Amino acid sequence: xxxxxxxxxxxxxxxxxxxxxxxxxxxxxxxxxxxxxxxxxxxxxxxxxxxxxxxxxxxxxxxxxxxxxxxxxxxxxxxxxxxxxxxxxxxxxxxxxxxxxx
Amino acid sequence: xxxxxxxxxxxxxxxxxxxxxxxxxxxxxxxxxxxxxxxxxxxxxxxxxxxxxxxxxxxxxxxxxxxxxxxxxxxxxxxxxxxxxxxxxxxxxxxxxxxxxx
Numbered sequence: 001x002x003x004x005x006x007x008x009x010x011x012x013x014x015x016x017x018x019x020x021x022x023x024x025x026x027x028x029x030x031x032x033x034x035x036x037x038x039x040x041x042x043x044x045x046x047x048x049x050x051x052x053x054x055x056x057x058x059x060x061x062x063x064x065x066x067x068x069x070x071x072x073x074x075x076x077x078x079x080x081x082x083x084x085x086x087x088x089x090x091x092x093x094x095x096x097x098x099x100x101x102x
Numbered sequence: 103x104x105x106x107x108x109x110x111x112x113x114x115x116x117x118x119x120x121x122x123x124x125x126x127x128x129x130x131x132x133x134x135x136x137x138x139x140x141x142x143x144x145x146x147x148x149x150x151x152x153x154x155x156x157x158x159x160x161x162x163x164x165x166x167x168x169x170x171x172x173x174x175x176x177x178x179x180x181x182x183x184x185x186x187x188x189x190x191x192x193x194x195x196x197x198x199x200x201x202x203x204x
Contacts, residue, residue: 004104
């Protein structure tokens with residue numbers, strides 16, 4: 001069954017909210033940045049056009065790092081009570097789309 | 103209707119893939135980091151427990167910055183052909199969940 005954004009946000013809230021809200025935003029933001037750093041490493045390991053293709057483990061790690069960054073972002077959204085599905089209407093609602101993503 | 107992770111990834115691919123893949127990973131990663139910086143600013147503006155609550159515009163901006171970071175992450179995933187719904191099974195599949203998100 002297809003995973004919805006709201007379901008994912010709920011899974012993260014149910015599992016991590018007490019710990020994450022007790023840690024607070026600054027500490028949680030540091031975890032996010034640590035994972036962004038790990039994503040950068042994984043992107044380098046999987047750089048397109050390298051002479052050596054990435055190993056299966058490197059490829060699997062790249063997928064995990066995307067998941068980790070999204071999980072920490074979702075946790076920050078939960079602490080601030082931001083509804084990600086609603087926020088993403090910036091990109092999905094034709095009435096709101098402005099053509100660039102900045 | 104509930105937005106699925108796969109639908110969102112498809113919207114971003116359909117709208118931005120040609121530009122983003124031509125720009126490449128390093129340039130796209132810089133855009134991601136710029137948005138992470140804007141998210142940090144928005145988190146400060148909306149800091150919990152401040153004497154002055156955030157203005158409605160600051161609150162709306164916080165939601166937008168979450169959306170922007172997720173959109174740039176999704177673009178990077180598209181360039182690397184990473185299926186985010188599959189990647190997120192790290193958190194949603196009870197057989198894979200390991201209790202910590204690092």
